[in-house]
Structure formats: structure tokens, C-alpha cells
Amino acid sequence: MSQTFFIKTFGCQQNVADSQRIASYYLARGYKPSKTIKGASEIVINTCMIRQSAEDRVTGLVKNIAKSHKLKPKLVITGCMVGMATRDESGKYLRDLRKRMPEVDEFLPLEEVGFDYPALRNEVEKAWVPISNGCNNFCTFCVVPFTRGREVSRPFADVIDEIKDLASKGCKEVTLLGQNVNSYGADLVKNATKGYELPSGRIVKPVMVKHLGRFRIPTLFPYLLEEVCRIKASPSRPRIAGRSGGIQTVKFISSNPWDFSDELIDVIAKNPKIDRNLHLAVQAGDDKILKRMNRWYTREEYLDLLKRIRNKIPNAQISTDIIVGFPKETKSQFQNTVKLAKEANFAYAYVAKYSSRPNTAATKAFDDNVPYAEKERRFHILDQLINHKGSLRTAVH
Numbered sequence: 012m013s014q015t016f017f018i019k020t021f022g023c024q025q026n027v028a029d030s031q032r033i034a035s036y037y038l039a040r041g042y043k044p045s046k047t048i049k050g051a052s053e054i055v056i057n058t059c060m061i062r063q064s065a066e067d068r069v070t071g072l073v074k075n076i077a078k079s080h081k082l083k084p085k086l087v088i089t090g091c092m093v094g095m096a097t098r099d100e101s102g103k104y105l106r107d108l109r110k111r112m113p114e115v116d117e118f119l120p121l122e123e124v125g126f127d128y129p130a131l132r133n134e135v136e137k138a139w140v141p142i143s144n145g146c147n148n149f150c151t152f153c154v155v156p157f158t159r160g161r162e163v164s165r166p167f168a169d170v171i172d173e174i175k176d177l178a179s180k181g182c183k184e185v186t187l188l189g190q191n192v193n194s195y196g197a198d199l200v201k202n203a204t205k206g207y208e209l210p211s212g213r214i215v216k217p218v219m220v221k222h223l224g225r226f227r228i229p230t231l232f233p234y235l236l237e238e239v240c241r242i243k244a245s246p247s248r249p250r251i252a253g254r255s256g257g258i259q260t261v262k263f264i265s266s267n268p269w270d271f272s273d274e275l276i277d278v279i280a281k282n283p284k285i286d287r288n289l290h291l292a293v294q295a296g297d298d299k300i301l302k303r304m305n306r307w308y309t310r311e312e313y314l315d316l317l318k319r320i321r322n323k324i325p326n327a328q329i330s331t332d333i334i335v336g337f338p339k340e341t342k343s344q345f346q347n348t349v350k351l352a353k354e355a356n357f358a359y360a361y362v363a364k365y366s367s368r369p370n371t372a373a374t375k376a377f378d379d380n381v382p383y384a385e386k387e388r389r390f391h392i393l394d395q396l397i398n399h400k401g402s403l404r405t406a407v408h
């Protein structure tokens with residue numbers, strides 16, 4: 012009987028994109044995809060560690076499969092939990108994982124899958140396209156630099172070739188993915204003192220973005236966006252009347268407020284193909300909390316960025332991420348976040364209650380001292396204010 016696999020993905024779009032590569036990796040090894048989790052001889056769980064609850068869901072699923080699946084499938088864990096274990100030189104995190112989930116047969120580091128497998132996509136018209144992996148920023152609450160490691164950019168030509176190939180197959184919308192797309196290319200242009208040659212032959216001067224308050228990181232993201240917008244459909248594909256063919260919508264996530272450059276704003280303003288829904292995680296509206304989060308901007312700088320974006324891109328819709336109950340966040344510091352939310356006029360926000368994550372600076376340095384009930388209260392205030400404006404209005408009148 013041939014071996015079959017099923018991939019269960021937790022977490023963000025980057026994990027979804029990774030799972031598409033893992034599927035290719037399994038196909039290349041002669042496995043067939045299983046339509047259901049119960050019918051698979053091997054189950055791969057692509058994990059997320061952004062919050063403790065995400066880890067708990069993985070543990071719960073492993074226990075459930077071990078108890079109830081008649082085929083007794085091989086259980087493979089990959090993704091962020093394994094990334095953390097691989098980078099933890101003490102070996103403690105891996106020992107903890109084995110103890111927590113003795114049912115698991117294999118812990119598969121994503122590095123073993125590599126980046127050469129093409130993504131196996133079910134959808135033709137829309138695609139997630141990773142442009143970088145990892146992060147150098149070390150926000151004190153965030154586990155990503157420990158699970159994915161330092162930022163590595165995919166070569167410019169690889170990204171363009173993949174999107175050209177997608178366009179030739181009928182893809183119309185791409186979402187460029189990275190933990191921080193704005194710093195894309197910083198590792199590619201290190202020695203490009205005389206400029207960087209794009210695959211099109213154009214020589215460009217890297218755009219400098221802010222690091223610790225100074226413009227010192229050279230990046231290529233605005234150029235990548237421009238080049239992606241230029242990708243046309245293959246001449247052999249039939250055109251839909253009234254449409255130009257090729258990539259018609261370009262989206263990107265995630266991008267940070269401190270290195271969202273004026274050049275990037277100009278590129279978006281000039282290219283109508285680039286989506287006007289921009290996600291800019293603010294995380295807090297109080298300068299002291301932002302500093303303790305190791306976010307390199309103040310509330311004024313953040314609001315000024317929104318102003319500059321809206322001046323040049325009048326139809327921009329800004330969404331955000333906010334963490335409530337960060338260690339030692341006082342009621343008045345939380346009120347500063349409420350004030351910022353009112354001023355920023357966000358389209359929507361992902362509001363999260365702070366969750367202590369292993370190895371992070373916040374976990375090492377601060378007590379998670381805001382009681383859960385208070386985190387809940389702050390969560391509801393912001394969620395109502397930003398995400399349920401209509402219902403709030405109804406309630407008021």
C-alpha cells in the first residue's frame with residue numbers, strides 16, 4: 012500500500028506557504044496526499060508558537076490522534092516548535108517537547124525540507140510567495156527570531172521567476188510574505204556599494220531604512236514591488252476582455268512602522284496594482300511600553316507615518332496588531348493605546364492578550380503581572396472600539 016500524508020497547519024500565512032513546500036517534499040519522496048487526516052499514514056503538524064494557546068492546540072491534537080486514529084499514523088512535528096528546539100543549544104526545549112508529546116515519531120526541522128521545493132498550491136488565481144524568512148528585530152515579546160532565526164532574503168531573481176511562472180499559469184494576485192518585508196534584501200546588498208543590479212538589468216541604489224533611529228539598513232523592497240507589478244501574463248494565455256492579464260493585485264505582509272520608507276509610500280502611490288489595505292502593527296500607543304517592547308518608534312512617529320501614507324495614498328486602509336497587558340502596562344499606559352486607536356482610525360485590529368513566550372527578553376526581564384481578567388477587560392475595550400464600531404454606535408444610540 013502506498014504511503015499517504017496529511018498536513019495540518021497552525022499559525023500564520025508563512026506557515027501556510029511552508030506547508031505548500033512540505034507537501035512537495037513529500038510528493039518527491041513518493042507519498043500521495045490524503046484527503047482526510049484520518050486516512051493518512053503520516054500526519055505532519057506544522058506548528059505555531061505565537062501564544063501558549065497555539066502550542067496547547069498542537070499538544071491537544073497530538074494526544075487526540077494518538078488516542079483515536081485507528082491507522083496509528085506516523086506523527087511528524089515541524090514548524091516553529093521544532094525551529095525553537097533546533098536553535099536552543101542547551102537541548103532543553105527539545106527534551107521538553109519529547110516529554111510533553113512522547114507520541115511524536117519525528118521532529119522535522121524546516122531546514123531539512125529546504126527552500127528548493129516548489130510550493131504545491133491548490134488555487135491558481137492567488138498565491139502566497141515568501142520573499143524572506145526569519146527576523147532580526149527581537150521585539151521583546153516575540154518568539155519568531157528564536158523559531159525562524161535571523162532574516163534571510165530569497166534571491167531577487169528567484170522571487171521574480173516564481174511570480175512570472177505563476178502569472179503564466181493564470182495567477183492574478185500575489186501576497187509577498189516575510190516577517191518584515193520592508194527590510195527585504197538587506198543581506199543581498201551588503202557589498203553593493205556601486206548599486207544593485209536587478210534581474211531586469213536595472214541598477215538601483217538600495218533604499219535606506221531606519222534601525223535604532225538611524226537610516227542604516229539598505230533594502231530592496233520598493234524595487235521588488237515595482238518589478239512584481241510589471242509582470243505580464245504569458246502571451247500564449249488567452250486574455251479576459253477588459254483585463255490586462257498578468258499580476259493584477261500585489262499584497263504584502265508583514266511590514267513594520269519603523270522601516271516603512273517614503274520611497275515605499277511613493278511606489279505604492281504610483282502603482283494601482285498594489286493593495287491599499289496596509290497592515291502596520293503598532294502593538295502599543297504608549298512610548299514607555301513601546302521602548303520595553305523594543306519597537307523603534309514613538310506614538311508620534313507612528314501617527315506621523317499614517318499621515319504621510321494617507322497624504323499620498325488617500326484610499327489607504329490601515330489595520331494593525333495590538334498587545335494588551337504587556338508586563339507592567341498600567342491603566343494610564345493602556346489609555347494611551349486607546350487614544351492612539353481613536354486617532355489612527357484603524358480599519359480593523361488583531362488585538363491579543365500578552366502571552367509570555369520562552370526565551371524572549373520580556374519573559375526573562377519582566378513578570379507577566381497584569382491579571383488575566385484585566386487583560387480581558389483591555390482586550391474588549393479595544394476590540395469594541397476598533398472592530399465593532401457599528402455595534403458600539405448602535406449601543407450608544
Ligand code: SF4
Nearest residue numbers: 146148149150153155
Ligand atoms: S518584527 Fe518583531 S514582532 Fe515581527 S517577527 Fe520580528 S521580532 Fe517578531
